[in-house]
Amino acid sequence: xxxxxxxxxxxxxxxxxxxxxxxxxxxxxxxxxxxxxxxxxxxxxxxxxxxxxxxxxxxxxxxxxxxxxxxxxxxxxxxxxxxxxxxxxxxxxxxxxxxxxxxxxxxxxxxxxxxxxxxxxxxxxxxxxxxxxxxxxxxxxxxxxxxxxxxxxxxxxxxxxxxxxxxxxxxxxxxxxxxxxxxxxxxxxxxxxxxxxxxxxxxxxxxxxxxxxxxxxxxxxxxxxxxxxxxxxxxxxxxxxxxxxxxxxxxxxxxxxxxxxxxxxxxxxxxxxxxxxxxxxxxxxxxxxxxxxxxxxxxxxxxxxxxxxxxxxxxxxxxxxxxxxxxxxxxxxxxxxxxxxxxxxxxxxxxxxxxxxxxxxxxxxxxxxxxxxxxxxxxxxxxxxxxxxxxxxxxxxxxxxxxxxxxxxxxxxxxxxxxxxxxxxxxxxxxxxxxxxxxxxxxxxxxxxxxxxxxxxxxxxxxxxxxxxxxxxxxxxxxxxx
Numbered sequence: 001x002x003x004x005x006x007x008x009x010x011x012x013x014x015x016x017x018x019x020x021x022x023x024x025x026x027x028x029x030x031x032x033x034x035x036x037x038x039x040x041x042x043x044x045x046x047x048x049x050x051x052x053x054x055x056x057x058x059x060x061x062x063x064x065x066x067x068x069x070x071x072x073x074x075x076x077x078x079x080x081x082x083x084x085x086x087x088x089x090x091x092x093x094x095x096x097x098x099x100x101x102x103x104x105x106x107x108x109x110x111x112x113x114x115x116x117x118x119x120x121x122x123x124x125x126x127x128x129x130x131x132x133x134x135x136x137x138x139x140x141x142x143x144x145x146x147x148x149x150x151x152x153x154x155x156x157x158x159x160x161x162x163x164x165x166x167x168x169x170x171x172x173x174x175x176x177x178x179x180x181x182x183x184x185x186x187x188x189x190x191x192x193x194x195x196x197x198x199x200x201x202x203x204x205x206x207x208x209x210x211x212x213x214x215x216x217x218x219x220x221x222x223x224x225x226x227x228x229x230x231x232x233x234x235x236x237x238x239x240x241x242x243x244x245x246x247x248x249x250x251x252x253x254x255x256x257x258x259x260x261x262x263x264x265x266x267x268x269x270x271x272x273x274x275x276x277x278x279x280x281x282x283x284x285x286x287x288x289x290x291x292x293x294x295x296x297x298x299x300x301x302x303x304x305x306x307x308x309x310x311x312x313x314x315x316x317x318x319x320x321x322x323x324x325x326x327x328x329x330x331x332x333x334x335x336x337x338x339x340x341x342x343x344x345x346x347x348x349x350x351x352x353x354x355x356x357x358x359x360x361x362x363x364x365x366x367x368x369x370x371x372x373x374x375x376x377x378x379x380x381x382x383x384x385x386x387x388x389x390x391x392x393x394x395x396x397x398x399x400x401x402x403x404x405x406x407x408x409x410x411x412x413x414x415x416x417x418x419x420x421x422x423x424x425x426x427x428x429x430x431x432x433x434x435x436x437x438x439x440x441x442x443x444x445x446x447x448x449x450x451x452x453x454x455x456x457x458x459x460x461x462x463x464x465x466x467x468x469x470x471x472x473x474x475x476x477x478x479x480x481x482x
Contacts, residue, residue: 100474100475101450103452104453106127108146119158121161122479125451127165129168131170132198134181138181152202170210179228192242195242207250208249209236213253214259215228216263255311257323273325276329278450280333283334285335287339288339288379292343293339296339296417299417300312301414303413316332327447328448331452334454336454336458338379338382370384382432392404418431435469438473
């Protein structure tokens with residue numbers, strides 16, 4: 001665990017007086033990677049929650065409705081880069097720091113509003129194009145007829161900056177046939193052959209396997225087997241042998257390690273580490289829209305009373321490194337979006353009310369209501385919070401975006417994430433901003449992780465405030481050419 005001294009320095013506030021609460025068995029969360037609309041077509045990360053109604057995600061299986069966020073003290077400084085890190089339960093801090101990478105996903109469904117030509121490629125080392133979908137015949141399918149054209153434009157746009165492009169395969173609704181595709185030597189070879197054909201035809205630099213999840217059903221109807229993780233390793237070995245030397249193979253994974261044959265997180269994932277260039281830890285969608293919302297992407301369980309103590313950046317790092325995956329091959333996934341929840345609460349409480357209240361940031365009194373990407377409550381991009389007027393860019397002497405138009409920005413010290421609350425609109429928004437993302441990137445750097453990957457690229461603002469915060473915290477210039 002990280003030392004209490006580090007946590008206090010990172011938060012720059014006294015530690016909250018929070019009593020531990022009992023934890024249920026770990027659940028397995030779903031990913032922002034690949035939500036589908038009710039019509040079956042992939043949509044722009046649409047949420048399907050009715051206003052004011054809590055709809056369980058896989059992160060809420062066999063649990064009570066999501067516990068509310070705890071409001072904490074205002075963060076007076078974005079990061080504490082000199083904070084001392086103690087040795088993690090998983091592995092020690094890397095003695096030789098790696099050169100950190102900044103990456104982002106580009107989903108094909110954002111092309112209409114955010115074409116590939118709008119990307120400032122020199123800010124990114126890698127772009128993951130999402131998604132190609134495994135079929136029942138062990139081939140790859142696209143979401144639309146235009147998807148291949150979008151990928152070609154992405155590869156062409158990335159080339160002048162030397163930015164590399166990977167094809168991400170699978171996603172939340174695209175993982176149905178993974179288990180069958182890797183089940184036998186014959187199916188594995190057919191699947192690998194088809195992946196290599198696509199890889200070659202688009203002049204890609206790598207392949208990202210976003211199987212959600214080996215050994216667990218994930219989305220309803222997915223094929224699943226107790227031998228999934230074992231077969232996954234065999235498939236990855238074949239893929240490694242088939243791709244050109246120097247090609248990258250990565251995988252997106254949940255906060256807990258891949259499962260063993262019993263369905264529990266494996267205590268030894270080193271076979272994956274010998275093949276994969278890195279693992280992306282999807283530390284987001286921990287809680288989604290709910291009348292009692294929780295943090296979307298918690299940094300840690302500072303108050304030690306989360307019902308999902310394994311689902312945060314610090315716990316994920318510990319779990320993966322303890323299971324034998326080196327920190328230098330771990331990438332921390334960070335979100336560019338949050339969740340809008342219908343809530344009329346006058347204050348934010350933990351599972352039990354410990355009397356912790358947030359220091360309020362500057363706010364205006366005119367009434368407005370934030371609309372999510374589906375036209376109501378649900379997922380909302382950071383850029384939309386700014387464009388809809390719920391957030392104001394930092395003013396002189398301030399380092400954080402302030403609440404506006406009836407929204408008050410508060411800080412949840414239990415998860416180290418911000419939240420917006422409007423009593424007049426009866427809304428609460430859990431999200432990440434430059435401050436919280438900078439803290440996550442600082443953690444990744446100090447622990448010797450390979451870098452960060454944002455889902456997704458179109459959630460940032462036109463002046464790239466989220467990406468800039470990540471790069472600054474990693475000790476990088478604002479673009480790779482600088």
